Amino acid sequence: MNIKSIIISDYLSSLKEDSELDVIFPLLLEAMGFSVLSKPKETKGYQQYGKDIIAVGIDEDGIKKRFYFELKGGEDRNINSHVFNKQDGIVESLREAKYVDYSFSNKRYENLPLKVVVVHNGELKSDVQQLFNEFLDKEIRQSGKVEAERWGLSELTQLFDKFLFGPYLLTDEKQVQLFNKVIINLNAYENEVNSDFENLLDSILQKSIKCFTKYNRKNILVFQTIKLISFIIYSESEFTYNNLLIAKKYLTCLVMKFWYWILKNKLDIPNKYSKHINEIIGFYIFVISKYLEKLSKFSLVYGGFYYEKGGRYESIGYNIRTFDYIDYLIALLGDSTDSIKEYTKYITNVITANPVLYSPILDIQVNTIVLILNLYIKANDFVNAKFYLKEVLIYLQWIKCHFDYLPDANNDIENVIKLKVTGKKPIYYSDSTSPMLAILLEYTAILDMEEEYIIIRDLVIEKNIDLGLFIPYYSIKEDFLADKENDLEEQLFSKRFFNDGFQKTIMLKNLDEKKLTFEEYKQFILVQKEEFVYEYRTKKAGYGFLIDIAHIYFRTPFFPDKWRCNID
Secondary structure, X not given: OOHHHHHHHHHHHOOOHHHHHHHHHHHHHHHOOOEEEEOHHHHOOOOOOOOOEEEEEEOOOOOEEEEEEEEEOHHHOOEOHHHHHOOOOHHHHHHHHHXXXXXXXXXXXXXXXXXXXXXXXXXXXXXXXXXXHHHHHHHHHOOOOEEEEEXXXXXXHHHHHHHHHHHHHOOOHHHHHHHHXXXXXXXXXXXXXXXXXXXXXXXXXXXXXXXXXXXXXXXXHHHHHHHHHHHHHHHHHHHHOOOHHHHHHHHHHHHHHHHHHHHHOOOOOOOOOHHHHHHHHHHHHHHHHHHHHHHHHHHOOOOOOOOOOOOOOHHHHHHHHHHHHHHHHHHHHOOOOOOHHHHHHHHHHHHHHOHHHHOXXXXXXXXXXXXXXXXXXXXXXXXXXXXXXXXXXXXXHHHHHHHOOOOEOOOOHHHHHHHHHHOOOXXXXXXXXXXXHHHHHHHHHHOOOHHHHHHHHHXXXXXXXXXXXXXXXXXXXXXXXXXXXXOHHHHHOOOOOOOOEEEEEEOOEOOOOOEOOHHHHHHHHHHHOOOOOOOOHHHHOOOOHHHHHHHHHHOOOOOOHHHHOOOO
């Protein structure tokens, strides 16, 4: 057995039936050309009568047939006398599959020959081998109307190698090595995604063909491969390491690369592959939701995200961890207004339990503050919006006045650690310009908070703080663009350093060197509302939340349209 087969066999043997084998097996069937008509997740809670998966496809003899697949995994993956005879075991399932018909919406399928297949990611034990084979002959095959067979670990390994891993995922020795290194080192990088994983994705997507005008199996395999990788990363994270943070960071990387590829291939508009795209993004939503759900039990406990054994820098880790939780929690909500009152109430309770959310340490954490404020504004909860903004501004004023620093605009954790240890700003610590204050000042105008505006205006002038906003060149003239191969969205989903823009300096004095009054400042902001407006293809495709995820993942500051949409 070569290394590829060992990888596949070891992986398949680890799968449980519920939410593992029954998720990945339909991918195999689709790659084999089957039409999958019913999946376990669609019939969960209903009597399945020995039909975990129902499909129609061409059998090895070239005849089109109905297939009833009965899946056994986890503790039942090895078929012994107990698994064979127990309630909901092999005997009971196969009898139900034979005697209880499935009602097809397409009546043409009802007349096709029927084959029942027992699928298990293990072995058929010797103590029941003869009984199993005789049962198939005498109970299932005897009438001549129903065929039956078994696909065990050996058969599944060959099928996955031939139809999924072989054709695309592990097409050459380099991909085999990359995949193996990713799985082995999945838990080795605390905060970063293994570069081997990024190289593997690049290898798969770059080798995909450019023309998607035809709906064919080779094109479908691109999507099936991404689904398969997503599922493997999730299952390893959840069931091997019991750490969904791994799945979160790896699958976010995957979705960023995948959506960039979608945009480049113009597949963001409705097309023949939309079903597969939806499934990949849907699975990502499922994993992130599950990750957030696991963390939610800590979120309402005071300081719940603080790790007592985190070491001397845990105050920083606690801060980063808490802001990150809020980032993904609100981003996943997207443009939905369903249950928004409950969401805002929950967010308010999380902030109360974790007051560190008033205390940003990196300038990029203004993205989190924008998400919180926008959520409150969307819910018409202006009381909490104003309270939250006021508390953040009080904190920023306090650290500047008492310790002479603001959140690091270079967004470098090492800088923050050195500041904490020495009490002095390291050489590469940058806070002379504050994009964060520039954005939050605009919120004082949006929320009509004159007192807070005056306090921060005077602080900025007194302490000689420069206010700068990043404005993409797309708002001015595309001739200035350095990257003419990728549009704004394609850059957003592919670059850690989005630099096709300029930093605009915000002045709080007029031409006569007089401080801008609140009314003058509000008029200035009103004029700037249309300074940057962009029609996002991602939003039009129904995945607007991915735009926020991209800003979070690549640590790209939100563009002005993110908050200026609130200006009346």
